[in-house]
Amino acid sequence: MLLFQKLYSRIYKYSKMLFLLQIIVIVLTFISLDHEAIAELPYTSVVLPVHKHTDASKPLYSAEVMTSFIDWQYMRENFLIDIDATIIWHDCSLLWNKNQGDCPTNSCNYPVTCEEYPCTDIRTSSSYKNRYCPPKTNWSTLPVWGLCTCPVNVVNPVTVSCVQVSLNYDNFRFNESNGRNVYTGWDDVYPHAACAPSSSLQSFPANVTGVLALSSSPYALAGYLHKPLKRVLGLCLPSTLSTPGVLFYGSTPYYLLPHSDVDVRSYLSYTPLIKHQNSFGYFIGVNSIVIKKRAVNIPTNATTKISTTEPYTILRTDIYNPVVRRFLKVTKRIPPAKPFPPFGVCFSTSTKGTQVGLRVPDIEFSFPDGKQWTTSTANSIKQVTKDVACLALVDGGAASEPAIIIGTFQMEDNFLVLDLEKSAFGFSSSLLRKKTSCSNFNLTLVNSYV
Template structure:
């Protein structure tokens, strides 16, 4: 009996020691890091995140996925197979195992996600696998470019690989990610930019990418969209120091202000409260029940008509010395730029006295050599949400979606800090 007790004490001590070692483990990286690319060869400007999808012939294959901060799950060009064995997958495809329509994950995704559109037909269980008797889990997906409905097959555990970072460089280690995703046929991506073959969900959904990146990092997304095609922006995951050249010793978090993230009952996306829009010291009040959404798919800010008209009227008044130009759709206020263009900032006033400033770089879109337009779009009289912050307004702004504390951080334009979203040093260094 005494010997058994001694053995039990030794085993328990060993387990306790192992738990302490795991708890004490501190990785040599502080975040995950992804390059972001801008695309203008689709119907609207879009941004993709680059990830590693497979390890073939001693090297990683790379793929680009459109960034969607509202999508409930990842979906991409791949094939689901019930029986995967060597040689069964086409050499130019990714193959994964399907989720059965009888499994709880299928029911959960179908009933809880917010991607249901009134015009989408309910998904059907019609894919029967020969010799198995199981049906795969069909789910609706919506093309982020055209808005059209499609169907994909939910799958188990995609195998993605991600670079790790210390906030200044890419380190030599990698991080494995195994999210649920859905496979769609190649034809589903015809409207996408060239070399973009999926949608990367960065929402708060339990099936989006952040839900699969928790340990040992905090659930925090740092997003910095580039303004040019020739250089990459950067996406961080983890509450890391973030550094952008040339200020190699300045943590970008020191530039940020924060405001609460607001939950929306019908969306996994991100919403904030905007109290007023201020243009040259004149405040335009926003109705208390109006919601403001952050969107990586809408290229320009969208305002409900009552708000849009007051903003246009005020901006026209303070720029009346600038020669007007014929409006270029979808914009309603345009200017001649032949003699230069100086316009005031637009401040989005937030709770607790915070303000997100849109300088000319994020409020004026150059549409031709001689014409520039205020990058706001009339969303209509019943637009919901009342305000959408589009991707043009987000370029060269460092944004943080802190899902740990339900807060949203924003820097306003980094150009005024003599840096940009294209200034992360992607040089690989030894960890």
């Protein structure tokens, strides 16, 4: 009897081991199949249309996002593109789901309470402090439940003023893309997106209801995208109001019509991104600004920032003055015109009543690695009236910090990549010279691959 018990015990032990091995094999098989499925997915990014707006105090750009699910469809809202913002925020319905069931309006959002980690992290991190905002905010209480909300500060990119918002759990949806087509398949994203009062958006362009944070902050959009999507932002700002540009998130080829067989990545050069203390924005190193083979050297301690909310490139006075002198020297045959604020250098585009187009030498931003980002006439000369065009550079003053801020006018119809995986900035220079533009991505939806 004892021998039988020992034999049974061994058989039982081995059968358990065999069962565990079978479970492990099954799990590993599913993991392998899952990785194969991921590798075979026809999409490698999410894609958003980008619109230009000129009905605010300065030109701005928005991305179109699917938000609340109402009447069996997702509502589409425009969010200002801000590559400096730390969190997403918008005008939304802040309702606490009292019954913990389905929301009767299909548009409920859920507040983050003051006791949760994201609230503490955002409110206490020095990286989120801003000189425009008060150092502390007050708590408030959710109706019925008596729980404390999480008020946080954000900066309105139009007025550059502080806004107090309530941190929130949200749900957005994006269409997917392989860089050539846009699929009807959806990618769900569940970010901490703060709810702002409608009054804080009065300075925004019409039909723009929020701010899409695209910085390197862990609470910006990139922090919530699902794998296998890479943390790579491809941005192409349109120069016209009539046809949208495009924004990609994820590592993908990029194809613009009519060159449907040319990957735009073949046009790109790259330079390293530079980390800047207490900022989640994007900075690069600029050695000099070159105009017709003559370089204006940049001080070694000068920082250069990329901005999607400043319309024109801003140069600190000690950089602006020599750049303007050099530019005036190579354009001395063009009739000058009275300066048109905020521009200090303007030209006449009318000769004896006839309109003429200006063509000026390229302005090149030279980087420490020898790469150069070329700014052509389309991105350096702004037509401000029928008869006057101006050099689209602004004097930022003697104490301007950063010393250089590259604005959106210089980015239009340039394909730009902010690669957080490799900490690199990619730039194409003007796509117009390649006989295409940012408005030439095919945004027509095709049937889902599912």
